[in-house]
Amino acid sequence: MTQSLDAVFAALADPTRRAILSMLLEDDMAVTDVAAPFEMSLAAISKHLIVLTSAGLISQEKRGRVKWCKLEPDAMREASVWMQGFGLMDGVDLDAFERFLDQELDS
Amino acid sequence: MTQSLDAVFAALADPTRRAILSMLLEDDMAVTDVAAPFEMSLAAISKHLIVLTSAGLISQEKRGRVKWCKLEPDAMREASVWMQGFGLMDGVDLDAFERFLDQELDS
DNA sequence: GCAAACGTCAACCAATTGGTTGAATATCCA
DNA sequence: TGGATATTCAACCAATTGGTTGACGTTTGC
Numbered sequence: 001m002t003q004s005l006d007a008v009f010a011a012l013a014d015p016t017r018r019a020i021l022s023m024l025l026e027d028d029m030a031v032t033d034v035a036a037p038f039e040m041s042l043a044a045i046s047k048h049l050i051v052l053t054s055a056g057l058i059s060q061e062k063r064g065r066v067k068w069c070k071l072e073p074d075a076m077r078e079a080s081v082w083m084q085g086f087g088l089m090d091g092v093d094l095d096a097f098e099r100f101l102d103q104e105l106d107s
Numbered sequence: 108m109t110q111s112l113d114a115v116f117a118a119l120a121d122p123t124r125r126a127i128l129s130m131l132l133e134d135d136m137a138v139t140d141v142a143a144p145f146e147m148s149l150a151a152i153s154k155h156l157i158v159l160t161s162a163g164l165i166s167q168e169k170r171g172r173v174k175w176c177k178l179e180p181d182a183m184r185e186a187s188v189w190m191q192g193f194g195l196m197d198g199v200d201l202d203a204f205e206r207f208l209d210q211e212l213d214s
Numbered sequence: 215g216c217a218a219a220c221g222t223c224a225a226c227c228a229a230t231t232g233g234t235t236g237a238a239t240a241t242c243c244a
Numbered sequence: 245t246g247g248a249t250a251t252t253c254a255a256c257c258a259a260t261t262g263g264t265t266g267a268c269g270t271t272t273g274c
Contacts, residue, residue, distance in 0.1 A: 006120055013116035014232085018189075025193065032250060044233055046252060051231095065241040065250045073193035082125075083187045086132065086180035121262085138221060151263055153222060158261095172220045172271040 004055075008079045011055035016040075017048050021057060024071035031060075031067050115186045118162035123147075124155050128164060131178040138167075138174050 011017055020034055035045035049069060052058045056075035061068050118124055127141055142152035156176060159165045163182035168175050 005125065006122060009116050009120035012186075012190075013113055013120055015113060016232090018112065021193070030250080031252095040232090041234065042251075043235085043253085047232075050252095062240095062251090067251065071193070076190050076193055079119075080187065080190045083119075083183050083190075086128070086178070086183055123262090139219085147262090148264065149221070150223085150265080154262075157222095169221090174221065 005079055005082060007055040008057065008075060011051050011057055012076075012079075014048070014051075016045075017052055020045075020048060020052065020069075021071060024058060024069060028068050028070045031069065034069055112186055112189060114162040115164065115182060118158050118164055119183075119186075121155070121158075123152075124159055127152075127155060127159065127176075128178060131165060131176060135175050135177045138176065141176055 012021075016038060019038075023029060023034065023037075031046060031049060032042065034049065035042045038045060049058065049060065053060055057072055059070050059072050061070070119128075123145060126145075130136060130141065130144075138153060138156060139149065141156065142149045145152060156165065156167065160167055164179055166177050166179050168177070
């Protein structure tokens with residue numbers, strides 16, 4: 001469940017993948033539609049989507065012949081909290097912050 | 108000045124480099140001391156430090172024969188803000204968050 | 215002056231990454 | 245049934261990454 005920071009940061013390190021995530025912020029999309037704006041092959045986009053999926057940043061569900069991609073932003077939370085540890089939120093106990101977030105997001 | 112998201116995320120994708128950043132949270136350190144806890148060569152650590160430096164996440168200053176490494180957490184800010192764009196705080200009761208912060212900063 | 219400490223450089227290596235193309239699979243629809 | 249659409253698979257390629265070792269240049273202190 002808890003995504004590895006390695007996989008999440010590595011997935012976010014590619015501009016194409018970040019652009020895909022931004023597109024999915026609008027709405028769920030089919031693979032072909034995700035690929036449309038990019039000047040690379042569908043197979044290349046398909047690989048990027050596999051990277052995003054295995055990092056937990058998106059999920060894919062096949063309905064008929066179409067595979068829908070859905071953003072899973074929760075996978076970013078661990079990474080985001082890790083970064084907050086570097087003075088972006090001075091003086092705050094990070095573990096407590098994480099517990100707070102968990103509690104808030106469950107409610 | 109503004110660090111590329113590519114470089115920052117890629118730098119953060121390696122556990123050794125993240126560990127180095129955490130160590131530098133305590134204090135500035137010499138390259139040799141940074142390398143000490145790791146089971147890899149000094150040259151390998153030196154390369155990791157170059158990656159961190161070119162991402163802007165640390166700075167290095169040579170005094171005498173010792174090169175000091177200093178954390179530059181501001182380089183994470185752009186990446187952190189980018190991630191916040193994905194609704195990580197959605198569903199969080201902002202008043203509760205403020206109370207949490209007050210409580211944290213008092214303790 | 216010289217040996218030891220600090221750190222980088224250069225060459226090398228295996229594994230991974232990001233892309234390609236062409237064939238394969240699965241589904242839909244006329 | 246068969247053709248078009250949606251997506252992945254497999255093989256390949258060049259470039260990058262993360263590590264090694266050994267030689268090298270500086271600085272320090274006896």
